[in-house]
Amino acid sequence: MNRREFIKFVAGGAAAVAVTNYGCSVGESSKAITKRPNIIIIMADDLGYGDVGCYGSKKIQTPNIDALARGGMKFTDYHSNCPVCSPTRAALLTGRYQQRSGIEGVIYAKGPTRQTGIALEETTFAEVLKKRGYVTGIFGKWHLGYNVEFNPAKQGFDEFVGYVSGNVDYHSHIDGAGFDDWWKNCEKVPEEGYCTDLITKHGIDFIERHKDEPFCLYLPHEAPHYPYQGRDDPPERLSGGRKGKKTKGDEILRAYKEMVEVMDEGIGRIVETVRCLGLERKTFIFFCSDNGATKNGSNGALSGYKGSLWEGGHRVPAVAYWPGRIKAGTITDETVLGMDLFATMASIAGVKPPAGLRLDGVDLLGMLTEDRKLPERTLFWRYRKEKAVRKGPWKLLVQGNQSKLYNLDDDLSEKRNLAKARPGMVKQLEDELSAWEQEVSAGVKLRA
């Protein structure tokens, strides 16, 4: 969906009104301005740039995410820090390139990485907000360490229910290595239910219990990451290592659509809870994905998929919503990364990050609420054998020893390699890339 289509799309719907209605009867609180607004970060898993209605999906219905875009700000140039799960989450949690915390790849359920995790010495946004008097909760996927020593409870979260691996069976909650993986803080506490619905349920419960104090709710959803299972599909992973029925062929697309739509329904219920409690004007809500879609989803006009540094691997849907602060129906073309949310949340909460902590991300608050431009900057990605650099419209994509150059303003799909025509630009971005690689490698803390 391009800018003109989005404006038409916004005009076609009532601003900020979700299609669903969960029986709200309480009016908006008059206490519109607060020093410590609530913060809700909702992140989908492997949701692509073309998988959402307001980003042009015709197959998947997402009325609630679309309503957030109509009532808030839609990002056209938002990126996860990495085209896979764990590094994106490390950057989001720490506000810094994941290279600094040493989480450069997926922490797998099988193999030696299972013993690793994000160093406890890292400062997370949850720790900063907690010090500012926020109650902090995470419900859903952690994926920054399996062992209890790496549990979210050790990284500033007061409450955690969910799973620590990259994915669980949506019904049996067994991880990819056959372990039960459903936790309440540092204990395994089994719970019945469809993963997406449980994440929504715990999110709502958290908001209701903490409505009278500042809260930060992080809801990292599983949808639409595999295993591809809708609410009524059978479990695929059974106890004792037994295998159930696996979704295959055309059934995957049916399940994928349902998985996104159930998540969207849950987002609607979260927003409705905030609204019913009169908290809408003092709650910042941000929705995004953690990397691009696989071939089972859609990255719209973008090239590539999850795992690659083509735009389809990391340019993802993102929407910010805050009535009274963010103007309804706006679109931003600013280039934003997931690591920017840390500085933004700190700014919203009115707290400075601890002295000595240098964030790589920037504060988006002025851009969100006052239409201010972000400072010019050069941004970097590195994953396996690929590296990428962004500076304005220019993107350098380094694959092995080959450098490709694209102007994304004219060529969003990365079809016309301009490296030969613009050798000066290639050289400049290559130089910035090597300087960055040297700089981030200096402070790496590996934990095993």
Ligand SMILES: [Ca+2]
């Ligand atoms: Ca992911």
